[in-house]
Structures are given as C-alpha cells and as structure tokens.
Amino acid sequence: MKLLRVGPVGQERPAVLDESGTLLDISGVVADIDAAFLAGGGIELVRSAIVAGDLPVVEPGVRVGPPIARPGKIVCIGLNYSDHAAETGAETPAEPVVFMKAANTVIGPDDQVLVPRASEKTDWEVELAVVIGRTARYLPGHAEALACVAGYAISNDVSEREFQLERGGQWDKGKSCETFNPFGPWLVTADEIPDPQALGLRLWVNGVLRQDGTTKNQIFGVAEVIRYLSQFMVLEPGDVINTGTPAGVALGLPDPKPYLKAGDVVEVEIDGLGRQRQEVGKA
Known part of the structure; x- marks a missing residue:
C-alpha cells in the first residue's frame, strides 16, 4: 500500500494510492499519517476502508507533501x-x-x-x-x-x-x-x-x-x-x-x-x- 499526504504546506491531508493508480482521500478514516497513526493500527484501518470502497478521489494536480506528518527524529x-x-x-x-x-x-x-x-x-x-x-x-x-x-x-x-x-x-x-x-x-x-x-x-x-x-x-x-x-x-x-x-x-x-x-x-x-x-x- 502506498500512503501519502497531499495539499498545501501545513494543510496536508492523508491519502492512499490504490492498485489502479487512483489517489483516494482517507481523511474521513484517519486524521493524519503520523506517529499516532502508525502506533494505533492506522495501516489496517486504511486497508479496511479501501475494501469497503466509497473513498473520495483526490483532485488532480494537488501538491504531494512528505508522507509522515513530522518524524519524531x-x-x-x-x-x-x-x-x-x-x-x-x-x-x-x-x-x-x-x-x-x-x-x-x-x-x-x-x-x-x-x-x-x-x-x-x-x-x-x-x-x-x-x-x-x-x-x-x-x-x-x-x-x-x-x-x-x-x-x-x-x-x-x-x-x-x-x-x-x-x-x-x-x-x-x-x-x-x-x-x-x-x-x-x-x-x-x-x-x-x-x-x-x-x-x-x-x-x-x-x-x-x-x-x-x-x-x-x-x-x-x-x-x-x-x-x-x-x-x-x-x-x-x-x-x-x-x-x-x-x-x-x-x-x-x-x-x-x-x-x-x-x-x-x-x-x-x-x-x-x-x-x-x-x-x-x-x-
């Protein structure tokens, strides 16, 4: 699975690139891709959301930010x-x-x-x-x-x-x-x-x-x-x-x-x- 964060600097929202190459918004499933996401089973939550479907498509041309909100170190x-x-x-x-x-x-x-x-x-x-x-x-x-x-x-x-x-x-x-x-x-x-x-x-x-x-x-x-x-x-x-x-x-x-x-x-x-x-x- 390919996780990423998209949007203007400081306003990024979480997204996932599905197997077809479509970029999907997962901000309704998880708050962000950060330490809490990783420690709290966020990857599995996103997998389940992809299977369930109905995730909104991200608009084309959006900026891609760093895939982790801010590393601890x-x-x-x-x-x-x-x-x-x-x-x-x-x-x-x-x-x-x-x-x-x-x-x-x-x-x-x-x-x-x-x-x-x-x-x-x-x-x-x-x-x-x-x-x-x-x-x-x-x-x-x-x-x-x-x-x-x-x-x-x-x-x-x-x-x-x-x-x-x-x-x-x-x-x-x-x-x-x-x-x-x-x-x-x-x-x-x-x-x-x-x-x-x-x-x-x-x-x-x-x-x-x-x-x-x-x-x-x-x-x-x-x-x-x-x-x-x-x-x-x-x-x-x-x-x-x-x-x-x-x-x-x-x-x-x-x-x-x-x-x-x-x-x-x-x-x-x-x-x-x-x-x-x-x-x-x-x-």
Whole structure:
C-alpha cells in the first residue's frame, strides 16, 4: 500500500494510492499519517476502508507533501556503502556511523531545496528511508528489527559539505539546514518491499545521472541498522532512518566539483518507492 499526504504546506491531508493508480482521500478514516497513526493500527484501518470502497478521489494536480506528518527524529547512517566510503577517502566503518538530522528539514518530494546562505558546497544523497512503526529497544536480532518497520520511502539527504566537514564539531550542522530532507512521495508499507537489500537507487542533476547504486551494497543492511540503533536509543513510531547513500555525490567527483546552485534540478528515484524532483533555490 502506498500512503501519502497531499495539499498545501501545513494543510496536508492523508491519502492512499490504490492498485489502479487512483489517489483516494482517507481523511474521513484517519486524521493524519503520523506517529499516532502508525502506533494505533492506522495501516489496517486504511486497508479496511479501501475494501469497503466509497473513498473520495483526490483532485488532480494537488501538491504531494512528505508522507509522515513530522518524524519524531531522523537518524542517519553515514558511509554505509562501500563505494561511497571509497570515493570520499574514508575507511570502511567497523560499526555504523550515526548522526542526527533535524526533523524540520523534511519537505515534500517535489518542494524547492534551498542552498543555505554562504554555502558553496551543497550536495545531494539519494537514500532509502525506513519508517518505524512500533517501539524498538534492545532488539535481539534481525527478525525483530524488521518487524518494527512500518514501511519505506525515498529521502534526499541534502548536505552542506563545508558545514559538515570543515567547520568543526559534529556532522549535524551540515545536515540540518532548512529543506535538507525531501521525503516521499509515498510511504510504501513493508509488505510491498520483501527485500530492502534489493532496491536500485538513482539520482540525476540537470539530467545527468550522478548516482546509480543498489541497497545490496550497504555495509550494514536495514535489519542490522535497526537492531544496532536500538541498543543506543529507543526508536518510536514515526521515526525515520536514512540508511546511507551510494557513490556519485559531488564530494566524491573530480574538481571542480559540481555542487548544487540555484536553478539546478535534482531528480531521485528508488525501485518501487516512486520519484522526486526538486528545483534548487537560495535561502
């Protein structure tokens, strides 16, 4: 099932894309797609409503917002593809590299990305996002970890490399600028993605294919990432995990590196999870 939220910024309402490709309004069934929805059996309520029928059709041309109203937290895994670690000159990590991204970075999949003021090194990163559907703490194994997944989506983990790597401290300040997490278009429920380690990821900038990878090359797979994180923090319904990016980011390309600038267009897709398109502007 493909869940999404549609409407103007701050006024999104929940919707579902049915098997025929028709977009249906489910705001009469659930209030929103958020932590309460995931924790309270919202997915099954929507399944029942689809079977019952009579859901109103959403008008064409409506804006698509992020598929989760607001994540509780965004936990990110760095250097999680061997080819990406190699292109940045980093050693393959022995344990997952963990950092956080501000929850208010989340925007819709086709909303404008803003290059921060004083930025010269704004970069792109296509990533598989995992949405948590039940509380996870001290999980013993991979089966228990995957049982906590509500579904999957696309994240573009936009990053400012100078802020991240050259300004001291932790990575977070290069990751948490406004608009730095285009998310969606859909939350695809876990039953539709039987193997999260078999998904192709691609990203284009101005029509040029920059990233073309597969989740099978993750150093730490989805199940291990969730299990690992649960040893250090409690994961809750509505939390998002960005699981890393394959090679092809601007940071890893030869000089002069083609960092993003106003007027650029970024397109992102992951097998089975849809497609994004962002025009780049200035903050």
